Amino acid sequence: MARIVGGIGTSHIPAIGLAMARKQHEEPYWKPFFDAYQPVRAWLESVRPTVAVVVYNDHGLNFFLDKMPTFAVGAASEYRNADEGWGLPTLRPFPGNAAMSWHLIEQLADADFDLTTCQEMLVDHGFVVPMQLLWPEATDWPVRVIPIHVNTVQHPLPTPARCLKFGEVLGRAIESWQANERVVVLGTGGLSHQLDGRRAGFINKPFDLYCLEKIVHEPKLLAKYTIRDLIEFAGTQGPELIQWLVMRGALGADVMKLESNYHVPISNTGSGLLLLEKAA
């Protein structure tokens, strides 16, 4: 049976992808941010996951406002990124695991989650940047991937409580998959940031630290927020926290925190990093 080896919460902002392409890792602005990923990469090398379930939001590459799914699950044998309008490099394709995707889709549908299923799906920086951060040296991606998109573009968005619940069902679905996979679940995005409006540049460090602490052992506290609460506390793009809640839900009730880091600012964002394992 498949086993969840751990969960990772990480930022996914495009500026990180550009900094990697320009090899700015050692510059003072970037060094503390990139250095924080070293222990997480060492952990990945030791547990050697075979599948990554990547929870992210599309920002207008694969989905437009003509059809905007709340939850969309990739069910392809391969995923590619593409031009998003500002010249992030196109990478080698990401291998999928379509059979496992369909298993997750069936289990989620059985638990009353109505999904959009995607046999073709372009993945944008929300997916790509975390993969590059976690496996920067890989000449071939060492994991097969299952992308899960959560709508954080057009309101209404799914509530934090719904996303935590989605994660709980996702976790059980992963661990009921027959093949002997080691699965890491990535929750991407956040933490506080606001790109638009007169309040642009809003960052709330105390709230970000509160979330990083509470998501470990008390995720239900965070699930009580409304999306509006998250916007007020964490800015218009702050609701991306719901993708972290999907990841957290998938790990089950008891977890251990192996790494936690917070760095501000990265671009316009308070950037969080969290590595969790299921408690033995």
Add this chain to the structure above:
Amino acid sequence: MPQTRKTPIFQPLADSREIWGTTIFDGCAAQRGYALNKMCFSFNSAENRAEFVRDEEAYCRRYGLGHEQREAVRSRNVLALIAAGGNIYYLAKLAGIFGLNVQDVGAQQTGVSVEEFRERLLAAGGS
């Protein structure tokens, strides 16, 4: 690190008031901004970006932008583009054509220089 300091508690707000300086991109905005956002979505293609640069007016016409949206595009004013229904993720693709990143866009919306805006972001690290 979260554990080494006393963390304040953030209770759910159960509030429905407007948040200052903030537009929530809901169904109303999505309807109002559809043509503008659809045009910006087309800028995922380099060919379309070049076409826009070649003849901006014709490109806006082709996507059926209304008067307010055309004016907002002409003015390069991000707050006006948002008021016309633009969504920031799509507008970012338009801003990219003019070589503007999210700090440039933030500075313009808040009426400060890019340098001042960057300093504000850095200051958030000390709060």
